[in-house]
Amino acid sequence: MKHTYLGLAIALFLSLDGFCQQHSEQKHDKYVWPADELVKKKLAHWQDVKFGLLMHWGTYSQRGIVESWSLCPEDEGWCERKGPTADNWYDYKKGYEMLQTTFNPVKFNPNRWAEAAQKAGMKYVIFTTKHHDGFCMFDTKQTDYKITSSKSPFSSNPRSNVTNEILQAFRGQNFMVGTYFSKPDWHNEHYWKPYFPPKDRNVNYNPKKYPDEWAKFKDFTYNQIQELMTDYGPVDILWLDGGWVRPFSSIDSSVSWQRTIPFDQDIDMARIAGMARQKQPGLLVVDRTVSGEFENYVTPEQQIPDHYMPIPWETCLTMGDSWSYVPKENFKSARRLVQTLVDVVAKNGNMLLNIAPGPDGEWHEEAYQRLAQIGNWLQVNGESIYNTKPLAPYRQEKWAFTSNGKATYASYLPSEAESQLPAEITLPVVPTKALTLLGSNQPLKWKKSGSSVVVTIPAKVQQQLAGQPAWVFKLT
Template sequence: MKNNYFRKFRHSLAFILSFLPGALMAQQHSEQNHAHYVVPKDSLVRQKLAQWQNIKFGLLMHWGTYSEWGIVESWSLCPEDEGWCVRRGPYASNWYEYKRAYENLQTTFNPTKFNPERWATAAKDAGMKYVVFTTKHHDGFCMFDTKQTDYKITDAKTPFSKNPRSNVAKEVFTAFRNQNFMVGAYFSKPDWHVPSYWDPYFPPKDRNVSYAPKKYPQKWQQFKDFTFNQIQELMTDYGKIDILWLDGGWVRPASTIDSTISWQRTIPYDQDIDMARIAQMGRSNQPGLLVVDRTVTGEFENYVTPEQSIPDTYMPIPWESCMTMGDSWSYIPKENFKSARKLIHTLVDIVAKNGNLLLNIAPGPDGEWHSEAYGRLQEIGAWLRINGESIYDTKPVAPYRQEKWAYMGTERATYHTYLPAEQEIPPTTITLNNVSTARKPTVKLLGYAKVLKITTSPTEILVTLPEQARQWLTTQPAWVFKVEK
């Protein structure tokens, strides 16, 4: 019966196509007051944070059993009346049957094309320099060999457990570390599988813990210990970890709830999991570890993470936009990928405002990316191989962003990056504003070897573009002029 049950569910076309948009939880992480950012006291953390801020561009991967159905990661388990929580398919009308079917995906998950070295090579060639991988999402399914639960990819019930590379998180971290990436472990604080969070006696009403922790402190302590033990495994058994990226911001102390933010007003309980204990343990095993307790402003949010959005202006604190290459965080059969031009413009915009871009690509149930994802990375990498000096190890330069211009710089040069519209024709002359011409500057067009003719005024440089340079620029998604000081 179970095999027929899952075959019927998996082949339901309506279900497979049900969650094409991946906008989802952007509102959860965009409404946040960052005025109270806390600079880390630990000098090793500050050093690592500075290193992270210099590398600018990273890869995020959402992957789990949900890829088999091609649906939103985890959220269809959540009994809330929200668009990203909608259930589809033949068992949608009964939450208990749906949850049982979802969790039994563990018995069919077998990504035999899993090849993290291919991902790491493609990401490196694209100019990415750090990775954040989902070790566990809210559904509780572990992509690592935890000893705390059998709801994991290495359990005997999972076909892929027989594969010598079944400890997926370890394989991913090793492959990317071998390419000199900084490595980050995404970990969901809430766990909708473990009974010490969603207690079967108290059916869940929403995303939060299903019982009152204050009334049942022993049960809540069980959950705190479960969470601590899992994170401890990741911090001790998986090599060097640079970032602990914690999701599920409703699991937080009541004292940190900001009632001016709409989604935080719905948190009914104090859900303090003792972040001080977790961070101390993490850094004792991983000195300098960056802890990113998303949306919980304070000492354990070493950088902030606007989701699917970019701040309107420069922000002086460390931050990272986490965004999808397509529409969805998780795998969907037919993805709508953004153009390479759009992705490059996004990267430039973010860097000019003092941020990093963490770009999500979702592997499918076979363990492979869409071919289009590889193509986009190749195009981004081609641009960065020419223009990367305007991105890496730079700082934003005022006025940061102005119309189609973005400004970054180093001690020796300022980079004026123009973001042209599709098929925009380069002019014969172009004006660089916001410059000092007290000393006669030198202007180079990155990717064009010849010297450019310039005319200066006290606050502007007029650059003459030869026909050859103009023709070349028509093929470029962004034009970078380097003004050497």
């Protein structure tokens, strides 16, 4: 993931490249529907659960800095180095990798996370087993750069294989579970070959000129994913990041960062996916930004498509401003998060919300508070979210529409200035029988007005449902 502070995000959205990238992630002409019946079944189930948790966690949390990207020698905002060795990349990388020797998250308790996420209404989890820096949050046999190495103080903890502990804890709450895995690895000598200085995020040699080096890296990647698919119980989703590791023929020249990819970096996804699905039948494979048979759903990052998309998709976004832990985070309000979820679901998507654990192995307490607030809303209004399909016109001004086949739901997304429903509201759809407001048992009076209805909201109901992030009308 790219580190995105609010100001950077605004600048990105206002830039032409940002527009082109957003546009490319809304295109669906290259989407390939899976042929495997087990994959299709799991994909349909995933589309029904709607709301998931993403966690970025690694040694970088000790410094409260961007995940991995400070190692990348690019002149971009999210790659900025800070600290006493920032002026020398080699010294900085050495110090960064020494964080392994002090990473000791003694408050790690994945059961608390899983319980909080379940009460929030989340239904699936994606955990970063390895980010671009190459530090492994699982007990890989392919490298010693891992949390279970004797170099890491947490290795003596009985829960040191944190990926295994997290997947078990969330399975215990009936979650679908997924493993985030970075295809590039900036620690591995066969990706950033020590003979050459790295110039950017890409492999630092031409794989066609050094095919043996690239073959070794492909085997390393295959073996690590094989471990994750073999040794960690049932896995539902393999979520692959680092989309510049891709066949050269798959580059989309309309996307700025893809135009800078200098080499063919074909990792042999057919081999990886074939092995993974042999170990995990029905596995969803998400090779992010690489359109084709190995991108079972698309993943716009920190953005929401401006229209309904007829393919499976998921917006991944941060609860605060950062993907990784920062000591003082600027968390989005529960109202904004709920309204984002409603908007996403009405456009046929899922919402994957990132929370970053800190160096001690805990979340900010404010993150728990946000989850509880979201859960309170979903406990009342969840029937308009789960197991629903978008309904035309999908989104219309402040309205969002879904249906479960038995009922239609019209969700009203109020502005910040609206604390309660007005005494009368115009609903742009007409009920065939009954009209109710979720959270209230009081019947509503309405009268038809053209293709809409004018609904009277009793004062008692206005007060009862005051302050909600969204109000949901149920039409049957």
